[in-house]
Amino acid sequence: MARHVPWPGHHVTVNMLWICVGLLAALFPVVVPQETQEPISYSCTEGYEYDSVREQCKDIDECALLDDACKGGMQCINHFGGYLCLPKSAVIVISKEGEEMPPREPAAPVPAVPPSQPQRPARVFPGGRVSQTGRMTVRCSAGFVADEQNVCRDVDECATGRYTCGPEQTCFNTRGSYSCQCPAGYQRNRDQCVDANECDTQNPCQHHCYNLIGSFLCQCDQGHELAPDLVSCQDINECSFSSYMCQYQCINSPGSYSCECPEGYQLQGNRLCQDVNECETGTHNCQDDEMCWNYYGGFRCYPRNPCEAPYTQSSENRCICRSQTECQGLPPSIVYKYMSIQAERPVPADIFQIQATSTYVNTQNNFRIKAGNEAGDFFLRRSSNVSAMLVLTKPLSGPREYVVDLEMITHHLIMNYHSSSLLRLTIIVGAYAF
Known part of the structure; x- marks a missing residue:
């Protein structure tokens, strides 16, 4: 049964003793002298078998004999007296007898051999070379070197200084080699780093790109701003x-x-x-017997004759009572006025002035809000003997209509009697503060 020399971790240890024994046995087979008259028998070292034709021991090819000599994807390499299991990527070099392979690394010194013992010739095994000491050295591809366990390891040229990158370049180690890279914003031109015009080669900006030395700048159209990635543009709200x-x-x-x-x-x-003044533009729907009154944000239609019995219209917006019997306890006349204000108007604010149309000597006029001020939104301030100012005391929300009766009471000092006149003011508050 042939001995299987393992290859754990790509490390080969070959027992050269039994290889040499097998070699000697092949060279010097044991022969029984003819005088014994007994049948001649031969014995070969393990890993060899006797060749009766050549009358010598020959090596057994275990790789051809055993289907599963090597496992795990390893390749089987036959050699004298045994076989090796090597990775499929291993470099296999076989020399002819008498040839010497140029060593990739300095060969280990060969120890002296006593004269009484024949010197063993150096032999090259698959995947490397074996010195006369019996130690196998793996041959590695360029960019790799064998370690103490004869495993090919990558050479880090960047760490060892075995690279030719320029001073502005950065060395990056790769498997079996290295690469020289320029800083960001630059590109290699032979052995130098030159500025890379990203605006021409990459067009990275969404709107406008401006090249800079070693970089670039993006700008956006009006109404847009750069996104956090500094290349995209987003709308400005x-x-x-x-x-x-x-x-x-x-x-x-x-x-x-x-x-x-x-x-x-x-x-x-x-x-x-x-x-929009709908009353002036004609975009209202008031009837012929109605008057269009514009206010902030709209319009209203009011009767052209606002007088109700027992009052009759004497002039535009003025109603009088001609029957003292029917108008007893009522103001003798009512004047209708309309005004518009914006919503949420700042207060206090003077909004309307009431004034007597006729003045008489020896009379005194007083003013008051007779109706329409239940919530206290207004205040009537007397300005003089013949006038008063309506003051807004609270901001008003709209759209809303307020009807406020403002009364002027006239006291005749000589004749000692009172008379009154009423102004009915319609205040329309718009929906907005403009």
Whole structure:
């Protein structure tokens, strides 16, 4: 049975003793003298078998004899008296008898052999060479070197300084070799690093690219800004900057924005909203017997003749009572007025002035809010003997209509009697503060 020489971890240990014994046995077979008259018998060393034709011991080819001599993807290499299991990537060099292989590394010194013992010739085994000491040395490919266990290891040229990179280049070790790389933003031109124009070769920017020495700069179109990756562009939401971008509503769009106004308003300039006077433009639906009154954001239709019995119309917006019997306890006249204000108006605010149309000597006038101020939204301040100012005391929300009766009481000092006149003021509050 042939001996199997293992290859653990790519390490080969060959017992040269039994190889030499087998070699001597092959060269000097044991022969029984002829005078014995007994049958001649021969005995070969393990790993050899007797060749009766040549009358000598010959090597047994275990690799051809055994189907599974080597496992794990290893290749079987037959040699005298045994076989080797080597990786399939191992370099196999076989020399002819008498030839010497040029050593890749300095050969180990061969110890002296006593004269009484014949010197063993050096023999090259597959995958490397074997010195006369019997130690096998693996031959490695370029960029590799054998370690103490005869395993080919990669040479780190960058760590050992065995590279030719320029001073501005960086050495990167690779399996069996190395590479020289330029800094980011540069590219190799023969042995030098030159600026790489990323704008021409890569076009990395979404909008505009500007080349710099060793780098590049991206810029975006108006209304856009650079994303965190510094190459992509994202829309700027101008509406998020401030609530003053638009008076009413800001509409963002890719690269820009626009302002919109509510119904009843039109855009003035870029951000302001201006009331549309439907009464002047004719875009109202009031009837012929109605009067159109415009207010902030809309319009209202009021009767052209607001007088109700027992009052009759004497002039536009003025109603008088001609029957003292029917009008007893009622003001002799009522004047109808209309006004519009914006919502949420700052207070206090003077909004309407009442003034006597006729003045008399020896009279004193007093003013008061007779009706329509249940919530205390207004205050009437006397300005003089013939006038008073209606003051807004609270911000009002709209759209809403307020009807406030303002009364002027006249006291005749000589004749000692009182008279009054009423102004019915309709206040229309718009829906917005503009």
